[in-house]
Amino acid sequence: MAALCTVRHRWKRLKCLQVFTRNLTGSYDYDLVVIGGGSGGLACSKEAAQLGQKVAVLDYVEPSAKGTKWGLGGTCVNVGCIPKKLMHQAALLGTAVKDAKKYGWQMPETLRHDWATMAEAVQNHVRSLNWGHRVQLQDKKVKYLNLKGSLLDEHTVRGLSKAGKETVLTAKNIVIATGGRPKYPTEIPGAVEHGITSDDIFWLEKSPGKTLVVGASYVALECAGFLTGIGLDATLMVRSVALRGFDRQMAGLVTDYMEAYGTRFVWRSVPKRVDRLPSGTLQVTWSDTETGREHRDTYDSVLWAVGRAPETKTLGLDKLAVQLNQETGKIVVGPDESTSVPNVYAFGDIGEGRPELTPTAIKAGKLLAHRLAGQSTVLMNYDNVATTVFTPLEYGCVGLSEEEAERRCGKDGIEVFHAFYKPLEFTVAERDASQCYVKVICERGGDQKILGLHLTGPNAGEVIQGFSLSLQCGATYPHLLQTVGIHPTCAEEVVKIHITKRSGLDPTVTGC
Amino acid sequence: MAHRFLARRIWTLSVTDVRCLPSSAVASSSRASFLAPSRTLAVSHAVRRAVSFNVQDNEDFTERVINSDLPVLVDFHAQWCGPCKILGPRLEKAVAKQKGRVAMAKVDIDDHTDLAIEYGVSAVPTVIAMRGGDIVDRFVGIKDDDQLDSFVCKVIGQ
Numbered sequence: 049m050a051a052l053c054t055v056r057h058r059w060k061r062l063k064c065l066q067v068f069t070r071n072l073t074g075s076y077d078y079d080l081v082v083i084g085g086g087s088g089g090l091a092c093s094k095e096a097a098q099l100g101q102k103v104a105v106l107d108y109v110e111p112s113a114k115g116t117k118w119g120l121g122g123t124c125v126n127v128g129c130i131p132k133k134l135m136h137q138a139a140l141l142g143t144a145v146k147d148a149k150k151y152g153w154q155m156p157e158t159l160r161h162d163w164a165t166m167a168e169a170v171q172n173h174v175r176s177l178n179w180g181h182r183v184q185l186q187d188k189k190v191k192y193l194n195l196k197g198s199l200l201d202e203h204t205v206r207g208l209s210k211a212g213k214e215t216v217l218t219a220k221n222i223v224i225a226t227g228g229r230p231k232y233p234t235e236i237p238g239a240v241e242h243g244i245t246s247d248d249i250f251w252l253e254k255s256p257g258k259t260l261v262v263g264a265s266y267v268a269l270e271c272a273g274f275l276t277g278i279g280l281d282a283t284l285m286v287r288s289v290a291l292r293g294f295d296r297q298m299a300g301l302v303t304d305y306m307e308a309y310g311t312r313f314v315w316r317s318v319p320k321r322v323d324r325l326p327s328g329t330l331q332v333t334w335s336d337t338e339t340g341r342e343h344r345d346t347y348d349s350v351l352w353a354v355g356r357a358p359e360t361k362t363l364g365l366d367k368l369a370v371q372l373n374q375e376t377g378k379i380v381v382g383p384d385e386s387t388s389v390p391n392v393y394a395f396g397d398i399g400e401g402r403p404e405l406t407p408t409a410i411k412a413g414k415l416l417a418h419r420l421a422g423q424s425t426v427l428m429n430y431d432n433v434a435t436t437v438f439t440p441l442e443y444g445c446v447g448l449s450e451e452e453a454e455r456r457c458g459k460d461g462i463e464v465f466h467a468f469y470k471p472l473e474f475t476v477a478e479r480d481a482s483q484c485y486v487k488v489i490c491e492r493g494g495d496q497k498i499l500g501l502h503l504t505g506p507n508a509g510e511v512i513q514g515f516s517l518s519l520q521c522g523a524t525y526p527h528l529l530q531t532v533g534i535h536p537t538c539a540e541e542v543v544k545i546h547i548t549k550r551s552g553l554d555p556t557v558t559g560c
Numbered sequence: 561m562a563h564r565f566l567a568r569r570i571w572t573l574s575v576t577d578v579r580c581l582p583s584s585a586v587a588s589s590s591r592a593s594f595l596a597p598s599r600t601l602a603v604s605h606a607v608r609r610a611v612s613f614n615v616q617d618n619e620d621f622t623e624r625v626i627n628s629d630l631p632v633l634v635d636f637h638a639q640w641c642g643p644c645k646i647l648g649p650r651l652e653k654a655v656a657k658q659k660g661r662v663a664m665a666k667v668d669i670d671d672h673t674d675l676a677i678e679y680g681v682s683a684v685p686t687v688i689a690m691r692g693g694d695i696v697d698r699f700v701g702i703k704d705d706d707q708l709d710s711f712v713c714k715v716i717g718q
Contacts (some may be wrong), residue, residue: 176638187682
């Protein structure tokens with residue numbers, strides 16, 4: 049099996065021994081060592097093994113500041129996509145139950161949600177996924193090591209166990225896919241001691257109670273959203289704009305819906321300090337950046353969702369002079385996921401400028417494995433990647449935002465078709481559909497190619513996925529006109545779209 | 561270690577339809593706790609060998625399963641596995657019927673992942689029958705009381 053060296057003596061002596069061994073046999077312990085067992089790392093390592101490479105993957109979870117830790121699978125499986133979507137579903141079901149009354153169901157007057165029941169079910173599912181990944185690695189013959197990996201040189205990885213035991217591996221190629229972790233605003237007194245992050249929220253055994261979510265990313269909005277949905281008092285504190293990087297108009301519709309739905313918003317404010325009161329509740333003092341006035345309120349929990357950053361310091365990258373982006377700490381990568389050091393690659397959340405999404409990490413990882421095995425030269429295409437924000441009113445999009453399209457083609461170079469619509473299901477339920485909206489951004493002349501597609505509404509992710517294929521195929525506005533809708537659905541509003549922003553006409557559409 | 565690889569080649573595999581595949585989670589309405597009874601058994605009958613026990617670590621497995629004089633049924637289960645909660649009590653009943661001629665070791669695969677992987681467990685519940693340190697039989701999924709009785713009898717060698 050693998051010639052793993054357990055280091056007992058000084059590493060300098062070992063390096064000579066390693067070099068000697070390498071020269072003698074001309075080979076490394078592994079063809080590929082992947083550091084990071086998340087969406088990207090697992091996909092890359094399994095693909096490489098299937099192509100006949102000898103692969104090892106190192107996965108290690110440094111506990112959060114609150115002590116939360118989890119198993120194999122990375123952020124998505126343990127503290128991201130999976131638990132998030134399940135809790136979002138729990139919240140949606142609460143709304144559905146309220147709607148049910150209007151549809152004739154005899155429901156009790158008040159409905160209570162039990163956090164512990166939901167949390168246990170979600171956590172159990174995550175544990176089954178941890179196990180599933182472990183079995184897959186075994187089946188695909190990837191060596192799994194529960195060690196914290198760092199680079200000693202461009203062919204040597206050092207793995208540290210929880211007990212502090214060191215293991216050294218040599219590899220022809222090294223791939224870094226360690227992702228990121230939530231940032232704590234360490235400059236705010238009490239932030240670390242009293243606050244939690246998305247690393248902790250999904251693993252809480254007891255309800256977080258009245259929660260202040262600080263941040264305006266999709267993490268912040270999604271968390272505040274499902275907390276509100278399950279009946280908790282949730283407040284969202286935003287420093288400037290919500291969903292930075294996304295289409296501005298769509299972001300506004302998302303937050304408008306959340307406000308109407310029951311999430312409290314504190315705009316243009318920054319927390320100044322967090323103190324724990326004798327009663328155990330947390331007192332947060334914040335400052336309104338417009339008025340300069342200070343405010344105070346108490347919460348049971350404070351959730352920081354103020355950005356994510358990679359743990360590049362502990363990877364040993366400075367020793368190898370792997371180029372990092374000074375501001376973000378992420379690794380600077382080429383279109384082929386290469387770093388400034390030959391045969392060291394990086395992809396997924398840790399790559400500078402890369403989308404922080406599971407499907408892109410998986411695909412990029414598989415393509416990288418093919419290139420490293422010498423089987424192809426195909427690069428990852430990061431364009432037109434569809435995504436969805438799972439807020440109470442979901443927002444799905446693919447392609448460019450209106451701002452980006454204007455920037456590239458000029459305001460006169462694009463035609464924006466739009467419509468407000470009402471999902472049929474909302475009618476009997478007497479639900480407000482003011483923010484249900486679809487927008488298609490096209491090139492103004494020529495083929496009228498579709499540049500971007502945006503939709504807020506129920507199951508936005510399910511709707512947008514199909515349309516993302518059309519963008520991949522170079523869909524144009526005439527194509528859209530030729531497509532017949534499925535009735536009655538929300539998705540048909542996309543293919544029925546005809547009112548332009550330029551015309552100034554009222555984009556509110558009525559049913560058939 | 562070598563004899564385990566040899567034993568692996570001679571085990572028979574019988575698979576039933578109802579089982580927990582790694583990627584699915586089955587919610588169960590109630591959680592039967594086996595910890596209390598087994599622990600009590602192990603503590604109060606310290607002199608007599610415990611018939612049903614939870615494996616604590618690798619050393620415990622070696623001592624109480626591999627080096628056991630009795631044949632041992634190893635029940636690989638998980639907290640998130642619904643069918644495991646059905647099979648567990650049935651297995652205990654089948655083992656109890658044998659009045660000390662067979663023992664049962666319970667392995668939580670989340671706590672002892674490496675051990676489960678080593679024994680080739682992929683879906684749960686998986687039950688492996690061991691005698692003298694060798695694997696003599698195994699099955700995956702749920703079995704009814706009669707099927708379990710005949711499985712256990714075969715393992716004891718009646």
